[in-house]
Every structure is written in C-alpha cells, then in structure tokens.
Amino acid sequence: MAAYTHVDGALGSEASTREVALRDLLQVLRRRRGTIIASVLCCTALATTGALLYEPRFTSQAVLIIDPRTTEVTDINAVISNLPREAAAIRTEIDMITSTATAAKVVDRLGLVHDPEFNGAIERPSAIDRAIAGINDTVGYDLSPLRQQITGYLNSAGIGVKEPTSPEKERAAVIADVRRGLSATSDAQSYTILVSFKAKEAEKAARIANAFVDEYLRDQLQTKKDVNQQANKWLEDRINELRAQVEVSDKAVQDYRAQQGLVLGGTGGETFLSQQLAELNRALVVAQTERGRAEARAQNARIVARSPTEGNAAEILGSPLIQRLGEEESGIARRLAEYRTRYGDQHPAVQAYVNQLTNLRQKMREEATKIMAVINNEVEIARARERELEAALKKLTAETAGELGANVRLAQLQREADANRRVYEGLLQRLVETREQDDLQQRDARVVSKAEPPLEPSTPGKKLFVGGGLAVGLLIGMFLAFLRDHLNKTFRNAQHVEETIGVPAIGLVPSLPHHKNAKPEDYVLDRPRSEYSEAVRAIGVSLYARGALNTGSVVMVTSAVPGEGKTTVCLTLARMLAASGRRVLLLECDLRCPRIGNVLGDNAPGDLSDLIVGKAEWQDVVQVDGRSGLHYVVGRPHCDHPQELLGSEKLASIIKFASLEYDCVILDTPPMAVVADAGVLTRSATECLFVVRWEQTPRAVVQRAIERLTELGRDVTSVVLSRVDLKRLARTDASEEAYGMNEARRYYTR
Secondary structure (H helix, E strand, O other): OHHHHHHHHHHHHHHHHHHHHHHHHHHHHHHOHHHHHHHHHHHHHHHHHHHHHOOOEEEEEEEEEEOOOOOOOOOOOOOOOOOOOOHHHHHHHHHHHOOHHHHHHHHHHHOHHHOOOOOOOOOOOOHHHHHHHHHHHHHOOOOHHHHHHHHHHHHHOOOOOOOOOOHHHHHHHHHHHHHHHEEEEOOOOOOEEEEEEEEOOHHHHHHHHHHHHHHHHHHHHHHHHHHHHHHHHHHHHHHHHHHHHHHHHHHHHHHHHHHHOOOEOOOOOOEHHHHHHHHHHHHHHHHHHHHHHHHHHHHHHHHHHOOOOOOOHHHHHOOHHHHHHHHHHHHHHHHHHHHHHHHOOOOHHHHHHHHHHHHHHHHHHHHHHHHHHHHHHHHHHHHHHHHHHHHHHHHHHHHHHHHHHHHHHHHHHHHHHHHHHHHHHHHHHHHHHHHHHOOOOOOOEEEEEOOOOOOOOOEOOHHHHHHHHHHHHHHHHHHHHHHHHHHOOOOOOHHHHHHHHOOOEEEEEEOOOHHHOOOHHHHHHHOOOEHHHHHHHHHHHHHHHOOOOOOOEEEEEEEOOOOOOHHHHHHHHHHHHHHOOOOEEEEEOOOOOOOHHHHHOOOOOOOHHHHHHOOOOHHHHOEEOOOOOOEEEOOOOOOOOHHHHHOOHHHHHHHHHHHHHOOEEEEEOOOOOOOOOHHHHHHHOOEEEEEEEOOOOOHHHHHHHHHHHHHOOOOOOEEEEEEEOHHHHHHHOOOOOOOOHHHHHHHOEO
C-alpha cells in the first residue's frame, strides 16, 4: 500500500511540475504580450510592404506522362528498349528535362538571349527610370535632364557601370537564369511529370514551359532514331565483312572436297561410299529383323507340332487344313462325349467316333510336319541373307576407312562455313528489321496537357506573405518576450519574491496616478477606502498578525537602494496606524538625506542627532502630526559622521525608552547598498521591513542587501513591493495576488 502511495505521489508531483512550468510560460507570454503584438505588427507590415513591392511572377505548368503502355506494330525487338517504370528512371527523365543541354536548346529556339528578363547585360529601365517615369505621368513634368544628371553622377562614381561580357558568357548566364525558373517534379504514385516555368509574363511562362516539353520529346525521339541509324551502319559494315568470310569458308569446303575426291552422292552432302554404307546398314537391320521373326516362328511351330490338336495350332502354323481338321475334331469330340454319356464306351456308335477322331489327329500331325519343314527352310534362307549382308558391309567398311580422316577435316571446314553463314543470315535479318523501325519509332512520354497562360500571378502570394510575416512576427515576438523576461532581473509579484529570497511579501503598494498630483502620505488620510490605503492597511494587518505591532516593538524599514519608496511606506504606514488610534513614533534615522521634515513639517528646535549628543531634550525633538496624531522625530543633514551616532548606545537607549512609551516605533533607515548606516540599527529593531520597488530593483542587489542584514544579526521578516502598477499586474500576471484584481476594484473608492 505504501508503494502505491509513493507512486501516486510521484505522479502527482510530476503533473504538478508540468502544470507549473506551463503556467510560467503562459505568464511570460501574458506579461510580454505588448512585445509580441509589436513584433507581429512590424513583421506583418514588412511582409505586406514586401508583397506590394515584389514584382509579380506567373507560373505555367505542363503535364507529361511516361506512358506505361507499349505499341507493338510488328514482332520486332527495338534497338533501344522502352523506359523502365521505376522511380529512378522517372527521376532520370526529370534530370534530362532540367538539364543544361535542354535549356540551351530552348534558349536558342526562343531567342531568350535577347530577352531582358533573362539577360542582365541588356539595358532595361532602372529603379530611377521607373521612378522618374512615374513622376512624369503623375505631374506631367519632364524630368529627363534630372535623370541624365543622376545617371552621369552614378557612372562617374562607378555605380551601375557594367563590364562588357562575351556572347558566350551572356548565353551561359541566360541558360542558368532560365534553369532557375524551371521546375520538374513527380511523385512515387504515378507516371506523371509536372513541368513548370516561372516568368514575369503569363504568356512567356506558358511558351517556355511548352518549349521545354517539346525539346524533351523531340530529343527523346531523335535519340532513338540516332541509335537505330548507328545500329544500321554497324550492321551493314558487319554484314559486308561476314559475306566475305562466308564466301571464303564455302570455297575452302569445295576445294578440300575436290582435293580429297569426296564426291557427293546426292543433295544430303554425303559421298557415294557413305550412302552405300548407310544402305547396307539399313538392309542388314531388316535382314536381322526378318531372321529373328523366322526363328521365333520356327520355335513356336516346333512346340505346336508336338500337339497339333491344340486350339491355337492352326493359328500358329498358319494352315487352313489344320484349322478345318481342328473344327471337325471339335465336332466329333463333342458327339463322342454325348454318346459316351448316353450309351457308354462299348456302344458301336461310340467306337466309330473314336476311330474318326484318331484318323483326324493323325492327319493333323502329318500336316504339321510338312509345315515345319517349310518354316525351317525360311529360317535358313533368312540366316543366309544376313550373312551375305554382313560380309558386304564388312567389305564396304574396309573400303571407306581411308575416307574417314578426310571427312573429319571436311566436317570441320563445313561447320565453320555453316557458323559463318548463320551469323551472316541473322545479322542480315536484323538489318531488315532495324530499317523497318525507322518509321515506327515512338516516344516513351506524351503530353497530357499543355501549359496555358495563368490568370493570376503565383508570386508573391500576398496571403502567404502576410501569413508568413504574421507567423514570423509571432515567433520573433515570443522569442523577444522570453528573452526580455529572462533578462528581467527584478521582482514581478509577491510570489516571485517568496520564491527568490524566501521572505514573505506582505503587501503590494500601488503607484498613485500622476495626473491627480496626489501625495501618498496624504492620500491614506484623504481616501481611506482607496486601493492605495487598503494596500497600506494590509501591511499593518500583516505586521499586527505577526506580532510586530505589539507594545515594545520596533519596526525597522529599509531598502537596497534609494528611490524604492521606503520613506513613503514609513510615512503612510505610520500615519495610518496613528489615525487608527495607536500611539506611533516615527524616527527618521536617515541623517544623510532626510525627507520627513519636508513632508510633515519641521518646527522643532532640535532633531534626532541633537537628541543623541545631548543638545536637546525629548520634548524639544518630538513633533506631532496634526492630521493623524503621529509623533515623529526628524533628522537633519548637519552631521559629519552619522554612522557613529546611529550606532551609539545613546540611540539604542532612546529607542528602548520610546518602545516602552509608544505602541509602535518605526525607524526610517538609509538604503543598505549605499551606506552602512542601517546596519548599525539592526540590534535595536525587533522587526525588519524591506521595501523593494516593483519591476525596478535588481534581484541580485536585493539579495545582497538582505544577506548583509543577516550577517549583522537581523533577519528580514517581511518585504513590501512599492509603486506597483496594479492594472498592468492584473493584465499581465497570473499569480494568486493578481487574480481577481480588476473585479476587486469596485470595493475601493477612487
């Protein structure tokens, strides 16, 4: 359970940290919104001015498609293949469209070298010329002499004088400028190529874009034709070479055949001996086959001859007589079987059938013997034929043995001649095909839509310019806001004070309107329900709640540097406390720059320094404010060593005595960072109230002054922010004390 609690606490702490960081960022933007608004307005104004002054450009676009389909009029392979459909191939075509070579052809074709838009060497109206022409049109006064004087002055000063350039350099510069206005793009999802051109004139932009497309398509087709013509030329040269080789190889075959006496016997390219040998081989094969058949028949016949009465004897022996006798035998054997069953073996009819059956079988054996003799004779004839053919083949083979060596060489020569002829015929056929392709060449790309003159300029996009200026201004404004806030080393609110120096800020004293010429020390009495008076009253309430206004308390009021409003806080706080019925004594311990006497009046015979050195008594220095009942002792700048007086035991005893006589003693001390006078008074004070001017005093100065007070043994217990612009704080701050500040104003009087 504890683990879950720990995890939940960690997550909550992280979320709280993110919330605080986001709130701090929003506070910075809110505080510095004036900077952001000024930056946005300036950048937007600059962008708008730029959009109005920028010369318009028109963009025209043509659409090409790399056609994935192929048209096959004939079944002939092209010399140069069609384009593959991969993204790399399309990227290559884009590079060809935007190449310097294509741009050079367009420049020459359209004569763009003579166009001032692309050729900077051609003199065109300058900014001075355009301005003078505008004045002439407006007021109707000829300012040409003025133009000549200005131009002469600039030329004499070397301004606007152009170095002469060669035609080649001018053309190269024009080509480069034209390429800068060209754009060709494609995506990976289609075969289309978008060719765009940007120019000052709409018609010119369309004309140049179409010219690039035309040059690309023309170059694509011309490339195929050039390659095809090169292939034809190579094929013609190679065919002429092969024709000579074929003639030479054929003549070598004929010469060798005549030299060796290898006379052909027919159209097959064989000699007579070879043909005879082949015929004998075929005849021998036939004889061997016939001999095999005769021997097989004789073997079967011998088996059947032993029992010619079997059912298949007639079929094997091939004798109609045996077949007829076999049929008669079958009929007699059937009747014999019937009679035996019916009458028995001793019946005369049965005996007659037995005798008939015996005679038939004897005749069949005699016939089979005759047929066997004939079959054996056929076997001997087949064997004799085979022996004769083998002897003839052996003799002819011996005769052709001498011809074999010559045939090997002849075959080699024939193969060489045949190989040369095949290559020759293949190239000859390919030449016919490539010649037919001259009129069948097709482009791999086609125009989907031609470039048309646009109706509106593409740049400057005024909305884009203004929107971009606004966005840039916003970013710059936010950057400046964060930069200013980071460089701001002052205190913004009470929460900021507590987070920075660890001392609670108990009040925000507002600044009074300058147009009313109001004095703060009188304002708290004249307008007790004003927000200024309420702020001072809140300081008193906080001090009272902390026990700092109990009987015997001594409140030391100081600041880091002059001009913080320290004396004003002393006067207003003391007057308000006195007006509320408390017995309050205000001691002006700033003997170098005293001011209380000028505000409340100084009619006493002595001052604080006189009281310390014993030149005056208590009743001689204490004065009473008629409006509030405040008792106060002024200081006068006539002492050379005020630090010694302020650090004396006499003053300490005076303060001790006053703390017993009054409800509260307030010490108005010098600034800590300027002189060391305030440091010697720390031992006499029970509370230290530190005044800091809002968004004015550097934090480092305040921290150093508080550290000095701590080193002297007096901790700063409270901080007051003076001269606070509450309206601006309510608008720009999101701290707790700023929340609801505008709504709270209705509780105050003006």
